Amino acid sequence: MKLQNNIINMGLALLIGASVSSCSDFLEIEPLNDIVLEKFWNEESDVENIVAGCYSALQTQVVVDRMMAWGEFRSDNVVGGTNIQNDASLQNIFKENLNASNAYTSWGEFYDVINRCNTVIYYAPTVAEKDPNFTQSELSATVAEVSALRDLCYFYLIRAFRDVPYTTVPYLDDTQKMDQPAVKFDLVLDSLIMDLEKVQDDALKKYPETKTYYQKGRITQDAIHAMLCEMYLWKQDYTNSVKYANMVIESLTKDYEDRLSRRGGSISSTEQLIDGYPLISDKPTSGNTYGDAFNSIFETGNSRESILELIYMNDDNMLSNAAVSVRYGNSRTFPGFVKPADFIGSDVKDELFAVYLTKYDTRSYENVQAIGSSDYGINKYVSSAYLDVSSSDYKTSYGSRAAEGYCHSNWILYRLTDVMLMKAEALVQMVNSDDTTAIGKQNNDSLLVQAYNIVNTINKRSNCATSNQDIKYDSYSSKNQMANLVMDERQRELMFEGKRWFDLVRRSLRDGNTNYLISAVMRKGSDNASVTQSKLARMDAIFWPYNKDELKVNSSLTQNPAFGSGENNSYSKN
Numbered sequence: 001m002k003l004q005n006n007i008i009n010m011g012l013a014l015l016i017g018a019s020v021s022s023c024s025d026f027l028e029i030e031p032l033n034d035i036v037l038e039k040f041w042n043e044e045s046d047v048e049n050i051v052a053g054c055y056s057a058l059q060t061q062v063v064v065d066r067m068m069a070w071g072e073f074r075s076d077n078v079v080g081g082t083n084i085q086n087d088a089s090l091q092n093i094f095k096e097n098l099n100a101s102n103a104y105t106s107w108g109e110f111y112d113v114i115n116r117c118n119t120v121i122y123y124a125p126t127v128a129e130k131d132p133n134f135t136q137s138e139l140s141a142t143v144a145e146v147s148a149l150r151d152l153c154y155f156y157l158i159r160a161f162r163d164v165p166y167t168t169v170p171y172l173d174d175t176q177k178m179d180q181p182a183v184k185f186d187l188v189l190d191s192l193i194m195d196l197e198k199v200q201d202d203a204l205k206k207y208p209e210t211k212t213y214y215q216k217g218r219i220t221q222d223a224i225h226a227m228l229c230e231m232y233l234w235k236q237d238y239t240n241s242v243k244y245a246n247m248v249i250e251s252l253t254k255d256y257e258d259r260l261s262r263r264g265g266s267i268s269s270t271e272q273l274i275d276g277y278p279l280i281s282d283k284p285t286s287g288n289t290y291g292d293a294f295n296s297i298f299e300t301g302n303s304r305e306s307i308l309e310l311i312y313m314n315d316d317n318m319l320s321n322a323a324v325s326v327r328y329g330n331s332r333t334f335p336g337f338v339k340p341a342d343f344i345g346s347d348v349k350d351e352l353f354a355v356y357l358t359k360y361d362t363r364s365y366e367n368v369q370a371i372g373s374s375d376y377g378i379n380k381y382v383s384s385a386y387l388d389v390s391s392s393d394y395k396t397s398y399g400s401r402a403a404e405g406y407c408h409s410n411w412i413l414y415r416l417t418d419v420m421l422m423k424a425e426a427l428v429q430m431v432n433s434d435d436t437t438a439i440g441k442q443n444n445d446s447l448l449v450q451a452y453n454i455v456n457t458i459n460k461r462s463n464c465a466t467s468n469q470d471i472k473y474d475s476y477s478s479k480n481q482m483a484n485l486v487m488d489e490r491q492r493e494l495m496f497e498g499k500r501w502f503d504l505v506r507r508s509l510r511d512g513n514t515n516y517l518i519s520a521v522m523r524k525g526s527d528n529a530s531v532t533q534s535k536l537a538r539m540d541a542i543f544w545p546y547n548k549d550e551l552k553v554n555s556s557l558t559q560n561p562a563f564g565s566g567e568n569n570s571y572s573k574n
């Protein structure tokens with residue numbers, strides 16, 4: 001691993017200048033001078049400061065860039081946008097022309113966060129011995145929090161690269177051995193699950209409502225349960241995936257009901273539960289303008305549907321979400337370096353309905369903004385969107401985009417509908433098509449109906465038709481049809497959120513082939529379709545190559561066999 005060798009040089013001196021008692025100062029992190037290790041780990045505030053540095057490191061442009069690139073850019077959702085010619089590595093991603101020189105294969109920043117977390121876990125018990133104010137419960141909660149952050153980083157790494165170097169030991173000086181072989185995907189995944197299972201009860205259930213940014217910007221039990229839900233989905237342990245999805249859904253529902261109970265008074269129609277779920281209605285409180293859910297989730301941020309997001313303070317003097325500003329667009333350049341695939345942008349206008357089921361899906365107008373008659377930009381995270389349906393000719397008004405380098409949109413890691421759809425996916429996979437007994441058929445039908453109801457509820461939330469239009473269950477009544485419906489709904493709901501490629505990879509691992517992935521990717525077109533299909537036909541190729549610099553410094557790494565020696569852009573033959 002290309003890690004920095006010393007804690008002092010790691011940038012762990014990203015500290016909070018003031019007390020962490022206010023709701024926002026945890027995120028207001030400024031770099032200080034290098035610290036003397038022996039004089040630092042002495043009291044609880046020292047630990048809290050380093051934990052803040054872990055979050056700060058996750059917010060950097062390089063990390064969010066990788067979250068986007070690894071989870072989205074190879075999928076059917078996006079293609080190259082404005083000035084793409086200035087980023088050769090990004091161009092090659094869209095061409096499926098990946099090699100070890102591609103800048104987006106670097107992973108050092110993720111291992112930096114991992115090492116910070118390992119360092120906190122290593123030193124925090126010593127601080128608890130010195131500082132009587134740092135109680136055992138607080139120590140356990142801190143270890144749970146940074147363990148989950150570390151596990152989150154490893155989860156990104158294995159989904160992108162499959163097998164990766166794995167350690168829970170901090171690198172503190174130059175004498176430590178740093179070149180480690182890659183550990184198999186399944187072994188790392190099992191370790192992450194075991195770790196989260198162990199610490200979940202020690203994590204904070206929730207932060208006080210007075211600490212708004214802590215509630216959604218720091219690891220809680222809900223965040224850990226969302227991670228476990230997804231990890232078990234990748235492990236193909238569908239019973240446990242559903243178990244943790246239910247824990248998240250029940251928790252957010254209870255939070256919603258508690259807030260309404262404390263507030264008292266009547267509840268407006270847009271505040272009602274949607275089919276029993278605490279989803280935000282996209283319907284207007286009055287009039288005919290939709291967009292309440294979209295703007296609450298992506299423009300304002302910290303919505304009641306959020307579970308964990310990287311928070312960027314709405315302050316131009318603070319760190320901005322540069323990844324969104326550059327990749328998706330800003331007031332000067334829109335589209336950004338990436339834009340929606342043409343078939344997605346024109347889906348409703350041309351009545352293709354290859355993505356959205358009807359013209360009444362508000363997400364088709366909110367996610368994507370038309371530029372002229374034939375070009376489109378990604379609007380999600382970039383600006384607000386309001387859809388006026390008072391006439392048959394729908395009109396969408398978009399808010400102003402932030403100046404270049406001043407985007408403060410939060411980057412969402414987990415939210416409620418993501419977990420709901422993971423539950424739906426797990427339910428479908430629990431169907432045993434080979435069981436044709438009466439009881440087996442009854443159980444299978446129940447699982448399919450449960451999955452359908454989740455998809456229908458989420459789709460309904462974004463339906464602006466004057467009368468309710470449910471998805472027709474009869475069109476998706478087999479296991480394969482329902483599995484495809486869930487995948488399609490995940491694409492519609494989570495578009496541009498760094499999820500789609502990972503969904504396609506998970507589907508490929510489950511299917512044992514890349515047929516579904518190839519059919520999806522080819523929808524956006526390719527200058528060399530036959531070559532792209534040939535490359536992606538190999539399971540190894542849906543993961544990323546190791547960066548050439550990592551191969552140089554870590555002699556224990558062996559390149560992904562789909563990428564030859566790693567020094568060129570050729571694929572090994574099957």
